[in-house]
Amino acid sequence: MANKALNIFQVRKTNWLSVQNNAKLTPETPKTPPRGVAAARICLNSQVRVRIPTCVLAAALWVLLPASAATRAVKDQTGRVVNVPESPHRLVSLAPNITEIVYALGLGDELEGDTDNCDFPPQAKLKPHVGTMVNPSLERIVALKPDLVLGTPEANRRETADQLERLGIPLYGVTANTLAGTLASIEDLGKILGRAAEARNVVAQMQARVDRVKTRIAGRPKPKVLFVVWYRPLITVGPHTFIADVMRTAGGIPIGEDLKGEWPRLSLEELLPQDPDLILFPESESFSPSKQEFQNLPGWKDLQAVKENRMFFVSETILRPGPRLVDALEELAGILHPGAAPRE
Numbered sequence: 001m002a003n004k005a006l007n008i009f010q011v012r013k014t015n016w017l018s019v020q021n022n023a024k025l026t027p028e029t030p031k032t033p034p035r036g037v038a039a040a041r042i043c044l045n046s047q048v049r050v051r052i053p054t055c056v057l058a059a060a061l062w063v064l065l066p067a068s069a070a071t072r073a074v075k076d077q078t079g080r081v082v083n084v085p086e087s088p089h090r091l092v093s094l095a096p097n098i099t100e101i102v103y104a105l106g107l108g109d110e111l112e113g114d115t116d117n118c119d120f121p122p123q124a125k126l127k128p129h130v131g132t133m134v135n136p137s138l139e140r141i142v143a144l145k146p147d148l149v150l151g152t153p154e155a156n157r158r159e160t161a162d163q164l165e166r167l168g169i170p171l172y173g174v175t176a177n178t179l180a181g182t183l184a185s186i187e188d189l190g191k192i193l194g195r196a197a198e199a200r201n202v203v204a205q206m207q208a209r210v211d212r213v214k215t216r217i218a219g220r221p222k223p224k225v226l227f228v229v230w231y232r233p234l235i236t237v238g239p240h241t242f243i244a245d246v247m248r249t250a251g252g253i254p255i256g257e258d259l260k261g262e263w264p265r266l267s268l269e270e271l272l273p274q275d276p277d278l279i280l281f282p283e284s285e286s287f288s289p290s291k292q293e294f295q296n297l298p299g300w301k302d303l304q305a306v307k308e309n310r311m312f313f314v315s316e317t318i319l320r321p322g323p324r325l326v327d328a329l330e331e332l333a334g335i336l337h338p339g340a341a342p343r344e
């Protein structure tokens with residue numbers, strides 16, 4: 001089987017790819033699959049469908065993937081059953097928060113690849129990228145020969161997890177919808193990655209900072225806060241999200257407590273009567289127009305908080321359920337209760 005190449009025929013796009021023994025993928029001249037070969041269809045991303053002859057698929061994965069180590073079936077944080085290696089060492093992260101957790105656990109050297117969106121710590125930017133978190137390249141993931149891929153509903157599509165599963169590459173799902181859940185998810189990932197003690201340490205430090213914020217803001221009046229995940233259309237946070245929980249822990253009342261879903265849309269007509277005391281925007285290139293733009297936008301300019309310039313940009317750490325979520329908590333507490341909770 002050694003040195004045999006696997007041909008992956010792309011049906012919708014004209015080029016096709018060959019995966020060599022060294023797992024490098026190179027576009028080649030268009031060809032058609034050999035006649036009479038049974039083929040499995042695999043969806044690489046939403047646009048591209050490929051046909052892989054089933055007889056060579058298993059063989060190719062045997063060549064491409066690292067020698068199979070002992071695995072155990074575990075439930076991931078999203079409830080999927082995943083065959084995880086006893087001791088994973090070749091990791092690929094599909095989300096910025098996960099990349100940050102991997103580094104915080106001291107596993108930066110075992111991270112074979114991450115996404116274009118993974119920019120912290122700075123070393124993460126130097127890792128091979130597998131594409132964007134929403135639409136990663138399956139070819140690039142396979143080429144990195146991961147023994148475990150780490151993904152999350154807070155960034156990735158379920159389809160990506162399913163595609164990898166069909167290729168026999170385990171994806172362990174990480175998720176959290178509260179601040180405490182974020183700490184628990186870090187601890188759980190520590191166990192999966194053989195870094196339980198490091199994870200406990202990270203979590204203990206985070207918890208101590210959470211407790212300090214809670215003490216400082218205790219008994220203070222709680223402002224009503226709108227968090228703008230996306231402004232056109234307006235997308236805010238549902239009550240069962242880690243962001244809403246950080247806002248509550250920082251001493252605020254999130255607008256949208258009665259909304260359904262995690263990232264609900266809100267019309268400006270619905271928002272106006274709710275009259276938020278403060279409006280928060282994440283400081284992220286793609287998310288944030290300037291404050292001045294809001295002051296001129298129809299609907300927005302009628303909000304009292306916009307008229308009185310009670311709008312604040314908060315660090316993108318608020319968008320990432322990872323070790324820096326407590327940075328966001330401290331920052332928010334400082335904005336909501338100036339003087340009571342200075343940033344550490």
Ligand code: B12
Pocket residue numbers: 078080095096097098117132133134135151152153154155156157158159160161171172173174229230235262263284286287316319320321
């Ligand atoms: C809401 C939202 C978020 C939410 C996450 C929700 C989500 N899953 O999308 C929050 C606020 C956490 C977020 C964070 C970030 N986001 Co965002 N976000 C959006 C936004 C505004 C809407 C996306 C949406 O509608 N999601 C709803 C649906 C698709 O997601 P969902 O309900 O959660 O359902 C999916 C999951 O549940 C998943 N799923 C279900 N079960 C399971 C199980 C497993 C194991 C897995 C893997 C998945 C999975 O499958 C479902 C469908 O695919 C888009 C912009 C836009 N207008 O589209 C940007 C967008 C997706 N975000 C973006 C970015 C860059 C980020 C950040 C990197 C920003 C930053 N600077 O930190 C962070 C990364 C967070 C992290 N994990 O580290 C970019 C992505 C760019 C790209 N090409 O990849 C977008 C497109 C904005 C933009 N134009 O730049 N984001």
